[in-house]
Amino acid sequence: MLIQTPKREGENVLTQEALELHLEAALAASKVQVSLYGKSWDLNKICYKSGVPIIENGMIERMIEKLFPCVILTPLDCFWDGAKLQGGSAYLPGRPDIQWTNLDPVQLLEELGQFTSLDGFRELLDKAQVGQAYVERPCLNPREPACPTSAPNRLSQQDPDIPSELTGGCHGFSRKFMHWQEELILGGTTKDPQGRLLSAEALQTMFLLMSPRQLYEHFKDDYEIQEIGWSEEKAAAILEAWQRELGELAQESLPHNSSQGVHAFSTTTLSDIMKSFSDVSAIRVAGGYLLMLAYACVTMLRWDCSKSQGAVGLAGVLLVALSVASGLGLCSLLGISFNAATTQPLPRPPAAPLGSQLFAPASSTRDLLDGAKGGRECGPLPLCRWNLADFAREKYAPLLLQTQTKGIVVLLFLALLGLTLYGTTLVHDGLYLTDIVPRGTKEHAFIATQAKYFSFYHVFIATQGGPQGIVVLLFLALLGLTLYGTTLVHDGLCFQALTLQSVLLPRVLTPGPQVAVLAMMTVELFGIMGLMGIKLSAIPAVILIASVGIGVEFTVHVALGFLTAMGSRTLRSALALEHTLAPVLDGALSTLLGLLMLAGSEFDFILRYFFAVLTVLTVLGLLNGLVLLPVLLSVIGPPAEVAPGSAVVPSRGLPCGRLPRGSGRAERRGERWHPCVDAS
CATH class of the missing domain: 1.20.1640.10 (Multidrug efflux transporter AcrB transmembrane domain)
Structure with missing residues (x-):
């Protein structure tokens, strides 16, 4: 997940410059590759895809499988530039490499229809309202050479009206099934009385990845993958490595003098940071016990050695330390895992029992001994006693x-x-x-930004009957x-x-x-x-x-x-x-x-x-x-x-x-x- 916000709070991000910077960060994230087990893994291999249709012609099926896009929720999908995030490509003789930046599904089906029947696939695309996909959407920079001639602003060379294009959200390659609502991709929005966007303070892009189980099932029959001893654990390791690399590259994608800031987040990096901070701090635990030991000994010491109970304080703190250690050991035997909620408050347990279990009995014992001893004794000065x-x-x-x-x-x-x-x-x-x-x-900066700009989302329930359900x-x-x-x-x-x-x-x-x-x-x-x-x-x-x-x-x-x-x-x-x-x-x-x-x-x-x-x-x-x-x-x-x-x-x-x-x-x-x- 990527969230982009202006460095000066309150600035509008619905500008061509801000969206081009967002494209730069998202493009860097989509190009992340990791090498594990002798193979190279990129986004196109591990991303979640809605499902590749089965086609009788094996060659065309493999070509469509390579072209089938990842599910990426981004405000860039309102423009042709959103196609740059899709990494799939295919080759047909007599034409350049087919990518989503130059792919017209209608034209491609007409060309492939000469070799095999694609009526079922054409009907599927019509139901999904794919149309011409990205090539019929406006370009952020119409003067870019790669901008297709079918783009609405290619010939006019006019910059797009970004707030108008983003009003109501964006669509993926399927206009019917892939609708990214405004709340998902824009944060801190302001609108006019007619509901049209005027400004926004945050942009969000999300890359959907397969789960370890899905990735394992996807490649388990691939003969090139079987040689590495493919397993679900290796699939999980690949996903974690890719997410770690994503967080590092996305943060470095924008120059330091940029007017925008990018926050990257993944579940793996969050787990890593939580594990690192869940380790027991030996200094903090030792400091807590030493403070308790010093306080207990000092408060129970007396000028008269026969009445001094410093050793009692020492023994009390040690007993409490042993009880805490035994309690943690018992929790470990019961299978309770340690995390920040258990390891961070560790210095506190030695303090709680000291009040009623150490000081009160010791004070009562001293009073009883004083009363039972009787007689006059030499003591310190009145001020000291x-x-x-x-x-x-x-x-x-x-x-x-x-x-x-x-x-x-x-x-x-x-x-x-x-x-x-x-x-x-x-x-x-x-x-x-x-x-x-x-x-x-x-991760803290990302979650704070997300809570500020993307803290709510409308959820709807669709039923086949009435509202009673x-x-x-x-x-x-x-x-x-x-x-x-x-x-x-x-x-x-x-x-x-x-x-x-x-x-x-x-x-x-x-x-x-x-x-x-x-x-x-x-x-x-x-x-x-x-x-x-x-x-x-x-x-x-x-x-x-x-x-x-x-x-x-x-x-x-x-x-x-x-x-x-x-x-x-x-x-x-x-x-x-x-x-x-x-x-x-x-x-x-x-x-x-x-x-x-x-x-x-x-x-x-x-x-x-x-x-x-x-x-x-x-x-x-x-x-x-x-x-x-x-x-x-x-x-x-x-x-x-x-x-x-x-x-x-x-x-x-x-x-x-x-x-x-x-x-x-x-x-x-x-x-x-x-x-x-x-x-x-």
């Missing part, structure tokens, strides 16, 4: 849980919810092809699409996850605020996707559903801390923030570090559908889990699951529920509340 737990207790929780702050938080989140609800109306189904092709490649077909298509979408998205998983939480948590009312926050997160993420212009396809739908589970990572720790604390709702919300602010922030930051490696991807698909969506999800999780959820719990939170007991700890003689902290903070506060049960 101040951490996120102190910030949550002394600064953040008192500010957040004020009555005025609660009202502001609720209003802001309601405004965000309203904005995202509007964003949900902007979401459309589909996927931009430019998102799945690496930026900066020729079309109505039924549309109904079935609509019904099938709905069922397919439901199966693909698995929207029941959301409700299953929420139901499972309500069963596992102790009280029926316990998951209420958490479920509300998770539902808001899902709606907010969906709305922001609409505001960002992200279309809903398989991967965004899966991420949207998975956001319920990922959101639990930011909310379940706060909810659990609230349930296991004692006191009023406000006090328990403050204690929950003190216990969970650090591990939740650590988990979120580690996730963002993993996602940061995706920012360098060449795929807009990875940037928009993975990096952007997952980054927004992480930020929403932080805001909802550490801002909105504590406010809701302080107002409508469930009762505590524990109560202060009166048992006495034998070693200290203190009531159960008042345990001194072993850290330096105990020297300032004296003692602290901890959840426990009555041991009596």
Whole structure:
């Protein structure tokens, strides 16, 4: 496929100069030849042809087979110059080589009719409305010596009215069966009120090739081909080699100072570029793991070596790396092929589990060890021992849980919810092809140009009966699409996850605020996707559903801390923030570090559908889990699951529920509340 556009946007391409440049590029593409298996392969051998009629005279049949044209959809077919793209030729004694540039089918049949009966073939050409084929069409340059005298503008030497000739589209050698509509060959068109073309901004030419199976079947009985061990695999290799050569030559066909630009595309070159970018980036994967390792070790190190958990962070990252490797190995054993959608996001997996599976248990273990150790200890300076737990207790929780702050938080989140609800109306189904092709490649430029100028095409349905069949077909298509979408998205998983939480948590009312926050997160993420212009396809739908589970990572720790604390709702919300602010922030930051490696991807698909969506999800999780959820719990939170007991700890003689902290903070506060049960 070739698309030609002006280098200065908005210029008209319906000019003689632009069409001659398009002819030059298309002609270079049609002359591509590749040598494989000791044979030369050109377009005339591998192109798709509508079918050669069977004629009793073998010599004439072979001649017609050589002349039979390829199916090429091009705006050049409106002119005699379109015949230059057809490479077939034949020889008859006493006349020059027969090519489509000088072929008059009517005259040729009259000459051949002297040797054999061609009534059936003549009738076939009449039904197809072949006529005089290309020699009766106007020439782009009527002063060209090869322009036939039968061309309408050959004698007058007048340049053709290009917009008028292209109005309504063009025809191949058959006017009845080969009609190239305007939408296929012209892009960015403008018309007058009568529907006549005035200008266009793009020209498109398409070469139709045979499939590997068709090419194999076409030459399997050729005695010259049998000697190379002809197979379908070799046919596919020939087609791929020809398409690669086409892309290189078409780009170089026009001079650099030309006013026009040509974009070439083939499925083979697209497959090649996708394979090259689907390789696993060792630097990106290693960088992602090193970032996770550095962050986990640094955040878990302490001045006191007995309390330092840097080795725990190292072990946690290594375990996650092993789990990712084993998961990929299992996918390989199951026959799942790797592509850009799997290899590009590889740096992200080590980040996601760190929040709930590493930082939270490590933080809880350190707190328990501090409380059980007891006694006074020498510690660092007060400035050095101040951490996120102190910030949550002394600064953040008192500010957040004020009555005025609660009202502001609720209003802001309601405004965000309203904005995202509007964003949900902007979401459309589909996927931009430019998102799945690496930026900066020729294929990306072609697909972007095609999406701009040739993004739609009218399709018609012809039936032998009334319109009832079309109505039924549309109904079935609509019904099938709905069922397919439901199966693909698995929207029941959301409700299953929420139901499972309500069963596992102790009280029926316990998951209420958490479920509300998770539902808001899902709606907010969906709305922001609409505001960002992200279309809903398989991967965004899966991420949207998975956001319920990922959101639990930011909310379940706060909810659990609230349930296991004692006191009023406000006090328990403050204690929950003190216990969970650090591990939740650590988990979120580690996730963002993993996602940061995706920012360098060449795929807009990875940037928009993975990096952007997952980054927004992480930020929403932080805001909802550490801002909105504590406010809701302080107002409508469930009762505590524990109560202060009166048992006495034998070693200290203190009531159960008042345990001194072993850290330096105990020297300032004296003692602290901890959840426990009555041991009596």
